[in-house]
Amino acid sequence: MKRFRQAKWSEPVIFEIGSPNRKGYSLPLSDRDSASRRDYEIPESLRRHHAPELPEISEVEVVRHFIRLSQMNFSVDNGFYPLGSCTMKYNPKINDVISSLDEARLIHPYQPEDTLQGMLEVIYKLASWLCEITGMHKFSMQPAAGANGEFTGTLIIRAYHKLKGELQQRREIIIPDSAHGTNPASASMAGFEVVTVPTDEDGCVDIEALEEATSHRTAGLMLTNPNTLGIFEEKIREIEGIIHDAGGLLYYDGANLNAILGKIRPGDMGFDIVHLNLHKTFSTPHGGGGPGAGPVGVKEHLQHFLPVPLVGYDGKKYYLDYDVPHTIGKVKGFYCNFDVLLRAFVYLLTVGAEGLKRISEISVLNANYLACKLSKIRGFEIPYGKDKPKKHEFVLSCSPMKSDTGISAKEVAKRLLDHGVHAPTIYFPPIVDEALMIEPTESASIEEMDEFVEILTSISNEAYNEPEKVLKAPYNTSVSLVDEVKASHPRTLCLSWRMYKKRLKGKTLKL
Amino acid sequence: MKEIGINHVDELFSDIDEEIRLKGSMNLPGPLSELEVKRETERILKKNRTIKDLDSFLGAGVWPHYVPAVVDYVASRGEFLTSYTPYQSEISQGLLQALFEYQSMICELLDMDVANCSMYDWASSLGEAARMTARVTQRDKFLVPHYISQDRLMVLKSYAEPAGIKILEFSQNIKDGQIDLEDLKKKISKDVAGVYIENPSYLGFLIESPEAIAEITHEAGGLFVVGVDPISLGILRPPGDYGADIVIGEGQPLGNYMNGGGSLLGIFACRDEVRLIRQMPGRIIGITTTLDGKDKAFCMVLQTREQHIRRHKATSNICTNEALCALRAAVYMALLGPKGFQELGEIILSKTYYSIMRLSEIEGVRVPFFKAYHFKEFTVNLDGTSKSVQEVNRELLERGIIGGRQLSHEFPELKQTSLYCVTEMHTTRDIDRLHDSLKEILEG
Numbered sequence: 001m002k003r004f005r006q007a008k009w010s011e012p013v014i015f016e017i018g019s020p021n022r023k024g025y026s027l028p029l030s031d032r033d034s035a036s037r038r039d040y041e042i043p044e045s046l047r048r049h050h051a052p053e054l055p056e057i058s059e060v061e062v063v064r065h066f067i068r069l070s071q072m073n074f075s076v077d078n079g080f081y082p083l084g085s086c087t088m089k090y091n092p093k094i095n096d097v098i099s100s101l102d103e104a105r106l107i108h109p110y111q112p113e114d115t116l117q118g119m120l121e122v123i124y125k126l127a128s129w130l131c132e133i134t135g136m137h138k139f140s141m142q143p144a145a146g147a148n149g150e151f152t153g154t155l156i157i158r159a160y161h162k163l164k165g166e167l168q169q170r171r172e173i174i175i176p177d178s179a180h181g182t183n184p185a186s187a188s189m190a191g192f193e194v195v196t197v198p199t200d201e202d203g204c205v206d207i208e209a210l211e212e213a214t215s216h217r218t219a220g221l222m223l224t225n226p227n228t229l230g231i232f233e234e235k236i237r238e239i240e241g242i243i244h245d246a247g248g249l250l251y252y253d254g255a256n257l258n259a260i261l262g263k264i265r266p267g268d269m270g271f272d273i274v275h276l277n278l279h280k281t282f283s284t285p286h287g288g289g290g291p292g293a294g295p296v297g298v299k300e301h302l303q304h305f306l307p308v309p310l311v312g313y314d315g316k317k318y319y320l321d322y323d324v325p326h327t328i329g330k331v332k333g334f335y336c337n338f339d340v341l342l343r344a345f346v347y348l349l350t351v352g353a354e355g356l357k358r359i360s361e362i363s364v365l366n367a368n369y370l371a372c373k374l375s376k377i378r379g380f381e382i383p384y385g386k387d388k389p390k391k392h393e394f395v396l397s398c399s400p401m402k403s404d405t406g407i408s409a410k411e412v413a414k415r416l417l418d419h420g421v422h423a424p425t426i427y428f429p430p431i432v433d434e435a436l437m438i439e440p441t442e443s444a445s446i447e448e449m450d451e452f453v454e455i456l457t458s459i460s461n462e463a464y465n466e467p468e469k470v471l472k473a474p475y476n477t478s479v480s481l482v483d484e485v486k487a488s489h490p491r492t493l494c495l496s497w498r499m500y501k502k503r504l505k506g507k508t509l510k511l
Numbered sequence: 512m513k514e515i516g517i518n519h520v521d522e523l524f525s526d527i528d529e530e531i532r533l534k535g536s537m538n539l540p541g542p543l544s545e546l547e548v549k550r551e552t553e554r555i556l557k558k559n560r561t562i563k564d565l566d567s568f569l570g571a572g573v574w575p576h577y578v579p580a581v582v583d584y585v586a587s588r589g590e591f592l593t594s595y596t597p598y599q600s601e602i603s604q605g606l607l608q609a610l611f612e613y614q615s616m617i618c619e620l621l622d623m624d625v626a627n628c629s630m631y632d633w634a635s636s637l638g639e640a641a642r643m644t645a646r647v648t649q650r651d652k653f654l655v656p657h658y659i660s661q662d663r664l665m666v667l668k669s670y671a672e673p674a675g676i677k678i679l680e681f682s683q684n685i686k687d688g689q690i691d692l693e694d695l696k697k698k699i700s701k702d703v704a705g706v707y708i709e710n711p712s713y714l715g716f717l718i719e720s721p722e723a724i725a726e727i728t729h730e731a732g733g734l735f736v737v738g739v740d741p742i743s744l745g746i747l748r749p750p751g752d753y754g755a756d757i758v759i760g761e762g763q764p765l766g767n768y769m770n771g772g773g774s775l776l777g778i779f780a781c782r783d784e785v786r787l788i789r790q791m792p793g794r795i796i797g798i799t800t801t802l803d804g805k806d807k808a809f810c811m812v813l814q815t816r817e818q819h820i821r822r823h824k825a826t827s828n829i830c831t832n833e834a835l836c837a838l839r840a841a842v843y844m845a846l847l848g849p850k851g852f853q854e855l856g857e858i859i860l861s862k863t864y865y866s867i868m869r870l871s872e873i874e875g876v877r878v879p880f881f882k883a884y885h886f887k888e889f890t891v892n893l894d895g896t897s898k899s900v901q902e903v904n905r906e907l908l909e910r911g912i913i914g915g916r917q918l919s920h921e922f923p924e925l926k927q928t929s930l931y932c933v934t935e936m937h938t939t940r941d942i943d944r945l946h947d948s949l950k951e952i953l954e955g
Contacts, residue, residue: 006602010806013798014612014845024846025579027854028935040864042884046717048748051849052619062845063581066609070590073597073605077589086595094545096587103556108569109772110916112908115565118558119771132537144631144773145831147818155669185818185828189642191673194823232526263524268531279831287835288606289596289794290629291774294831330665333572333634333761334772342552349548352541361520365512368523372515389523417602425598428819477601480801482808484600487799490785493812494798495625497615499783502624 001454004420007071008478014065015497018057025059053498072478073288074422080448082370084393084425084437085180085228087258087280089363092350095284095343104342109334113319119338120318124311126345127295133356134254134274135267136297140306141336146255147182148331149275149294150222154190155328156273156298156305157220157249163326166247170219174243176205178229178429180255183222192219199431203231203384207238214242220249225269226259226391228429228437229384230367240270249273249302257281258441259364259391262357272299282344293340307331362442363392366449370394370440373453377460379404383432393439395432396424402434407463407470409434414481415462415473419455562769566941567913570888570932571713572633572660572761573769576742577935582766582842591838596794596830600810607809610834611796613841620744620844620852621758622751623780627793629833630777633738633761634663637707638670639779639792639827640757644705644734645676646790646826652676654698654706656690657683660713661921676704685924688716688881692723699731705757709738710750714918714930715863715888716881717747725754734787741765741778742934743886745852746860757781766843767836776836791816792827855935859887862933862942869946870931874954880928887934891915893927896953900929906952912945 081088103118127139143149161167173187174195184194195213200206221243225233233239243250252266254276266274278284279292298306308327309320371394375382379401382394398409413423425437440449462470474480486492494500517523543551562575590605597603614626630636641653653676671678681698682691690708706728710718728735737750739760750758762776781787797812818825863885870878875895879885893900904914915929933942
């Protein structure tokens with residue numbers, strides 16, 4: 001096994017660096033005198049009296065500070081990152097080069113359409129490619145992230161039933177208990193009540209329970225397929241029948257699309273609305289938490305509900321199309337996260353149709369390989385759908401280990417960090433005890449996966465033989481176990497440097 | 512494959528119903544080599560005309576500002592760029608600290624105590640702010656001024672309507688843009704969750720009596736929400752100084768490019784009050800220590816507000832936000848410091864007034880439309896000329912200039928008025944050229 005030691009800089013908080021009158025900027029002051037100050041004197045009552053208490057630092061200090069911080073941050077570029085449902089695949093660098101071009105960055109959304117033809121062409125073409133990939137009729141590229149896309153989708157469900165005069169009656173959205181937390185949160189943001197349906201032994205939606213939950217009150221069903229257990233909902237056509245017969249709409253959470261590219265399309269499964277996460281399946285870097293993009297596609301009968309503007313093409317020119325009769329309006333400012341769309345555009349040009357299919361095959365093969373190997377390690381098991389092929393991810397449980405040794409999923413995750421791999425998603429989905437949700441993606445090589453197996457084997461050995469060692473992990477990261485309880489405790493809560501200083505003064509805090 | 516006992520990868524997809532499987536292949540372009548992809552994408556993007564090709568005077572929510580080289584350098588570090596949300600604190604201290612520093616520096620600029628580590632943009636921050644005021648006060652009306660961006664208002668309505676929040680408008684004086692306090696007093700009631708203003712306003716003028724609005728709002732038990740352009744706060748009074756409970760805004764000017772309108776950076780901050788903090792949307796980073804107490808450390812806090820724990824009871828569904836844009840803003844704020852913001856503010860203010868002065872020289876042009884103090888943006892009215900905004904903008908474009916945003920769709924009562932923006936990016940010569948071109952177009 002490789003040895004890993006993350007940088008540890010004891011880097012001060014930025015407010016502790018620098019000294020008065022030091023500066024890291026230069027401004028075109030000579031040009032300032034174009035108007036003399038008395039021409040624009042604004043009254044004292046509108047002026048700031050105390051300068052903001054920002055640090056005063058030189059350029060080199062700023063650079064070193066942030067470079068040191070970067071060295072204390074693990075990323076896909078550093079190593080294996082099997083964070084389930086997040087699809088942390090490699091992000092090709094050409095994507096960033098293109099999105100950094102002046103023609104992509106130095107453009108204003110309100111410029112005349114004639115001067116934005118390049119941007120509009122990228123949006124239009126990408127939308128049409130996503131239609132082809134998902135089997136949907138039309139895409140809105142506006143949503144800024146997956147959750148923003150879900151919100152868009154649930155607003156469309158709302159508008160659809162409202163137009164039919166059934167919104168008063170259709171108050172419920174059905175969501176399986178294995179769903180991403182954003183699904184119920186989005187449904188609730190759009191004003192719906194959430195009805196949860198359980199998962200059966202095979203890891204799929206319990207059809208009987210679904211039938212029971214469905215009624216004239218059902219507005220729709222939000223489903224991830226393959227679901228968060230990495231299992232394909234085989235009875236999707238039955239599910240579709242139940243929901244559509246009851247007058248509801250079918251919503252597809254595209255977070256897990258990486259498993260089925262070129263194999264089966266949400267549109268062909270019967271879904272009415274789809275959102276995709278370009279920062280997952282389509283390789284745009286996640287940026288430590290965004291920006292992402294969550295475009296939403298719909299079937300033809302829902303196209304008039306999409307947010308405005310859409311991008312159209314009249315055979316000669318691309319244009320912003322505000323002519324959407326039942327539009328839900330807008331879900332974010334302007335048109336889209338263009339820099340993110342552009343990266344996905346480059347990615348799709350690079351891989352093509354066959355490449356996409358290959359991506360799914362390899363990511364699924366990788367997941368099955370790891371599932372097979374890891375489930376043999378002492379203390380681990382795969383509780384749902386044992387005999388079913390996994391898709392792009394699977395959920396391992398260390399429940400046996402927990403009852404044998406007391407070592408929990410969290411502790412396994414922390415110990416993993418010591419080996420220079422990121423931990424899987426843990427305690428998710430909530431229906432699996434001591435869950436470790438693992439998604440290797442197509443980027444993982446067999447050597448990398450074998451090493452991961454070796455690491456988890458050694459952690460299992462430690463758990464059974466020297467559990468203390470696992471309990472106190474991690475050792476090799478920038479800091480040891482972080483006190484997250486103190487961080488959120490009302491007496492010690494510090495959400496800014498200003499709050500921190502106030503708490504120190506008030507002596508409610510000792511750091 | 513041998514390891515898992517299959518002969519062909521297709522076996523792993525055997526559980527998918529044959530009938531609905533995709534037959535044949537998808538109709539997509541590619542695959543192309545890196546060189547070809549670059550050539551093709553550059554060919555398409557060249558059809559855009561950038562603010563380097565043209566002198567643009569557009570603002571209205573996204574503005575041209577200089578991005579220091581250090582910002583691009585830091586933000587392109589793969590360790591930041593290709594990491595996920597920092598769920599595992601111990602191995603993600605770098606990003607966590609940087610985001611904490613973003614929150615802290617934004618708080619200093621706004622004069623607030625708490626900020627989250629970003630929303631999608633100003634518009635979505637406004638939507639979330641309205642919902643937050645309703646949660647905190649258990650009321651269902653949200654008051655907004657007449658002169659706000661109609662795009663932003665549309666987003667607000669998308670967020671508010673499903674929560675049962677009614678958006679009501681209060682008037683602004685058409686002469687000077689100031690809030691009509693009598694009208695506000697008429698509309699405020701015990702049902703009003705929040706009152707929102709923007710300062711500087713959407714149309715560039717400053718609000719001269721924000722305290723009075725804060726007072727009226729607080730007396731009725733509502734929350735005072737203020738939207739800002741953070742670049743103004745080196746010289747203009749911060750909202751925390753005049754009674755804001757929640758402050759939102761667009762963080763794009765802080766080291767982020769215009770990107771055709773996205774990615775942007777939604778600012779969201781509030782005061783240190785438990786009832787507010789508990790209802791904040793979005794991710795927040797806190798400072799703490801390691802369990803052994805030896806080192807300071809950072810982690811995401813108050814996650815019980817969030818969707819992955821609270822599910823349908825979460826304060827918002829947001830998870831992926833604009834972290835990298837927030838990182839850029841952090842680097843930018845660190846570079847500028849207090850003096851930089853002050854100097855930059857003065858430069859922008861002086862250019863604003865130089866522009867107003869020069870354009871006022873043209874016969875029939877009324878600049879600004881509103882008799883008030885302005886920052887960075889101002890209205891240009893052409894009612895006294897023989898040409899419309901559309902005609903003038905077309906002729907400006909022929910001269911390589913993008914004129915201000917036409918406002919007649921948003922505010923018909925302003926007739927032939929457009930919104931101009933000048934920043935440190937505009938030289939005196941650019942402004943003079945705008946003046947000369949406009950004069951030529953209007954006076955012949």
